[in-house]
Amino acid sequence: MITKPPITRENLIDGYCKLGVDKGTKIAIAVSGGADSLCLLLLSRFDYKVTAITVDHGLRKEAAEEASFVAALCAEYSIPHVTLRWQGDKPTANLQAAAREARYDLIKNWCVEKGIETVAVAHHQDDQAETVLLRLARGSGVYGLAGMAPVRSIGQGVSLVRPLLEYPKESLIRTVKDMGIKWVEDPSNRSEAYDRVKIRKMLANPPVEGLNAARLAGTAGRLRRSRDALEYYERQWLLAAVHFYDEGYCTVDTKQFKDAPEEIILRALASICRFVSGGTYVPRMEKILRLYSALQEGEFKGQTLYGAMFSPLSEHVALVTREVSAISTPVALESQGIWDLRFWYQAQGNISGLTIAPVGENGWIQLKNIYKDMKEFSSPRLAILAMPALFDGEQLRSVPFLGYDTLKDVSFSFSREGNK
Numbered sequence: 001m002i003t004k005p006p007i008t009r010e011n012l013i014d015g016y017c018k019l020g021v022d023k024g025t026k027i028a029i030a031v032s033g034g035a036d037s038l039c040l041l042l043l044s045r046f047d048y049k050v051t052a053i054t055v056d057h058g059l060r061k062e063a064a065e066e067a068s069f070v071a072a073l074c075a076e077y078s079i080p081h082v083t084l085r086w087q088g089d090k091p092t093a094n095l096q097a098a099a100r101e102a103r104y105d106l107i108k109n110w111c112v113e114k115g116i117e118t119v120a121v122a123h124h125q126d127d128q129a130e131t132v133l134l135r136l137a138r139g140s141g142v143y144g145l146a147g148m149a150p151v152r153s154i155g156q157g158v159s160l161v162r163p164l165l166e167y168p169k170e171s172l173i174r175t176v177k178d179m180g181i182k183w184v185e186d187p188s189n190r191s192e193a194y195d196r197v198k199i200r201k202m203l204a205n206p207p208v209e210g211l212n213a214a215r216l217a218g219t220a221g222r223l224r225r226s227r228d229a230l231e232y233y234e235r236q237w238l239l240a241a242v243h244f245y246d247e248g249y250c251t252v253d254t255k256q257f258k259d260a261p262e263e264i265i266l267r268a269l270a271s272i273c274r275f276v277s278g279g280t281y282v283p284r285m286e287k288i289l290r291l292y293s294a295l296q297e298g299e300f301k302g303q304t305l306y307g308a309m310f311s312p313l314s315e316h317v318a319l320v321t322r323e324v325s326a327i328s329t330p331v332a333l334e335s336q337g338i339w340d341l342r343f344w345y346q347a348q349g350n351i352s353g354l355t356i357a358p359v360g361e362n363g364w365i366q367l368k369n370i371y372k373d374m375k376e377f378s379s380p381r382l383a384i385l386a387m388p389a390l391f392d393g394e395q396l397r398s399v400p401f402l403g404y405d406t407l408k409d410v411s412f413s414f415s416r417e418g419n420k
């Protein structure tokens with residue numbers, strides 16, 4: 001039996017420190033009201049400037065009560081607390097994943113507003129072990145089996161940290177019990193409708209000796225190091241082979257495919273797709289392999305993957321641009337927002353009636369009528385087609401990246417979104 005380390009204030013400080021979070025830092029702690037997140041909150045409050053955040057997803061009738069429970073507990077301990085609500089229509093498919101994404105988004109936006117750069121969540125060793133088994137069941141490789149990251153960016157300069165990943169749930173419960181604190185039990189944690197719950201039950205009675213949470217989490221830790229090493233070499237390859245442009249496209253030197261390990265190139269291609277299309281997904285391996293062989297054979301004119309389009313630019317250079325048809329239809333311009341998941345913008349002045357859309361063929365024709373020589377733009381045509389532009393109805397009014405602007409009473413700025 002592997003002994004379980006107790007979680008104390010001191011070793012939590014060590015844990016935060018390993019994740020690059022110094023003592024005294026402002027931290028937002030995501031607190032559901034369960035034993036794990038209460039443990040994290042109550043042990044962090046002495047050495048960090050903590051604010052507790054509870055998200056009410058509006059999906060269970062008890063959620064509002066749970067948020068009030070956390071608020072009351074925080075008031076008792078003089079800890080600042082805020083409840084954020086997930087408003088608007090909820091999807092019917094993949095509700096759990098959508099709720100998680102919405103939760104991180106709400107928390108991130110709140111942190112950006114308050115100038116907080118660190119969000120802590122209370123995932124623990126048992127969660128990590130379950131994640132590894134779930135991913136094994138889906139055929140993951142090194143990247144997935146490395147489990148949940150101890151630290152990762154969630155965009156706009158905000159990091160998500162998981163300082164409890166090495167601690168078993170049992171020790172967190174023990175700590176909260178010792179404090180004499182009650183907590184909330186989420187009923188979905190028991191519902192056998194979820195694969196995670198089935199795996200949890202299996203781990204409570206492992207069919208093979210050694211198939212326990214500590215071992216599985218240990219394996220995830222080792223694979224995380226392997227993954228870090230692969231990412232290091234992927235970055236080196238990207239630096240040598242790819243030129244990324246702020247306008248949201250890139251060029252790839254296909255000569256650099258030679259001699260590089262396939263794993264590195266496949267990962268790099270996935271990163272390129274994410275950069276160009278703004279998504280956070282990892283494209284399916286078979287699809288990346290198909291793209292890779294097309295690139296090697298030089299047969300990739302207009303080949304698309306996850307909203308990124310690959311086209312030959314010259315003999316050994318591939319141009320990767322955002323697939324215009326994958327961009328949603330024009331959206332009304334607001335005073336600030338994120339467009340196409342790729343660009344963050346801010347607009348001031350008389351913006352009513354204006355929309356944002358890609359330049360597209362319509363905008364291109366209008367640009368051609370204005371500029372006699374389109375070659376004066378350094379970006380290739382396919383990249384220009386996907387650039388953000390402002391329209392008044394069908395009329396092109398501004399393409400900030402090209403310096404084209406007819407909106408005298410509107411000031412406008414674009415930058416790449418978050419960490420991309």
Ligand SMILES: Nc1ncnc2c1ncn2[C@@H]1O[C@H](COP(=O)(O)OP(=O)(O)OP(=O)(O)O)[C@@H](O)[C@H]1O
Nearest residue numbers: 030031032036037053054055056100120121122123
């Ligand atoms: N409603 C919530 N409000 C604030 N924080 C939450 C909420 N739900 C979960 N969290 C945070 O996320 C941590 C993990 O919770 P949980 O395992 O339920 O979430 P998840 O990441 O969506 O789940 P899964 O483990 O299924 O991926 C909690 O310990 C807590 O820090």
